[in-house]
Amino acid sequence: xxxxxxxxxxxxxxxxxxxxxxxxxxxxxxxxxxxxxxxxxxxxxxxxxxxxxxxxxxxxxxxxxxxxxxxxxxxxxxxxxxxxxxxxxxxxxx
Amino acid sequence: xxxxxxxxxxxxxxxxxxxxxxxxxxxxxxxxxxxxxxxxxxxxxxxxxxxxxxxxxxxxxxxxxxxxxxxxxxxxxxxxxxxxxxxxxxxxxxxxxxxxxxxxxxxxxxxxxxxxxxxxxxxxxxxxxxxxxxxxxxxxxxxxxxxxxxxxxxxxxxxxxxxxxxxxxxxxxxxxxxxxxxxxxxxxxxxxxxxxxxxxxxxxxxxxxxxxxxxxxxxxxxxxxxxxxxxxxxxxxxxxxxxxx
Numbered sequence: 001x002x003x004x005x006x007x008x009x010x011x012x013x014x015x016x017x018x019x020x021x022x023x024x025x026x027x028x029x030x031x032x033x034x035x036x037x038x039x040x041x042x043x044x045x046x047x048x049x050x051x052x053x054x055x056x057x058x059x060x061x062x063x064x065x066x067x068x069x070x071x072x073x074x075x076x077x078x079x080x081x082x083x084x085x086x087x088x089x090x091x092x093x094x
Numbered sequence: 095x096x097x098x099x100x101x102x103x104x105x106x107x108x109x110x111x112x113x114x115x116x117x118x119x120x121x122x123x124x125x126x127x128x129x130x131x132x133x134x135x136x137x138x139x140x141x142x143x144x145x146x147x148x149x150x151x152x153x154x155x156x157x158x159x160x161x162x163x164x165x166x167x168x169x170x171x172x173x174x175x176x177x178x179x180x181x182x183x184x185x186x187x188x189x190x191x192x193x194x195x196x197x198x199x200x201x202x203x204x205x206x207x208x209x210x211x212x213x214x215x216x217x218x219x220x221x222x223x224x225x226x227x228x229x230x231x232x233x234x235x236x237x238x239x240x241x242x243x244x245x246x247x248x249x250x251x252x253x254x255x256x257x258x259x260x261x262x263x264x265x266x267x268x269x270x271x272x273x274x275x276x277x278x279x280x281x282x283x284x285x286x287x288x289x290x291x292x293x294x295x296x297x298x299x300x301x302x303x304x305x306x307x308x309x310x311x312x313x314x315x316x317x318x319x320x321x322x323x324x325x326x327x328x329x330x331x332x333x334x335x336x337x338x339x
Contacts, residue, residue, distance in 0.1 A: 029133075030130075030133030030134070031133065033132055033133045033134075033135060034129040034130075034132045034133045034292055034293075035132075035291045035292060035293045036132065036289065036291050036292075039135070082291060082293040082294075083293070085293050085296070085297065086129065086292060086293045086296065089203070089204050089205075089296060089300070090129070091204075091218070092202070092203055092204020092205065092206045093122045093125055093126050093129075093204060093205055093206075093218070093296065094119065094122045094123065094126065094205075094206065094207060094209060094214040094217055094218055
């Protein structure tokens, strides 16, 4: 499934970029692995959440990266609350 | 040799180290470093090497800073530290304690610190990019320097106390300070090594951040007040009464 959606970066300082399914999948998978989730579970959780986010994205011409993160977090919370916590808090640790 | 007893001097060093230990930047950076390493599926042994190198870097920078400030004070100050210097230090430490109460953690979700956001992003990016022991060691060094705005107060007060002691006790004091100030990092390192989830560690930190802030600020205020009473007031009163009490 190919989506041509612009992702507007935080605060607009960096140029927007095309939505990249793999990038979202990698970040979700890393969040799961960070909280010591087994690899297979991390993979399937990342797949499920990425698919759910893509459903939400359909028919949208552009989204902000923070909206993308918010929706991904909401879906991740359903599948893996601990990974979702780490995913949400990642930028607020320091 | 000074007029103050050794136990009192070491108690000040230990309290200063405990205040330093309650600062959180190094722990935040270690949490991020470990999170990214686990996210990359880094092998456990390699992860522990990264964590160990980070803690070693933080420890070495603490020892270097404490020794450097003690050296400077040893050169600049006479053998018996003048009362105004003690008074200025006491005031400075109390001021930093109040600043910790007011500014240390930002009033927003997570454990975001006073660090400017652009610099926090830089530190976060560096933690993400750290893949080998040398980089982790450098990150550990950086974590201590980055917190110097607050950590300078306990380090400087410990240095001022240490320069009054005999060389043997100076060395012991430096090691005590480094050991105590690194305890939280060591505990987090052991938890990570033991397989604890970073989310649990971070949740605990977030739930207790107000308490940690209160403890760090109060510790510094108590330290400053103690120094003022013991090193300034007591000395002044002894001078007025001719040492009779």
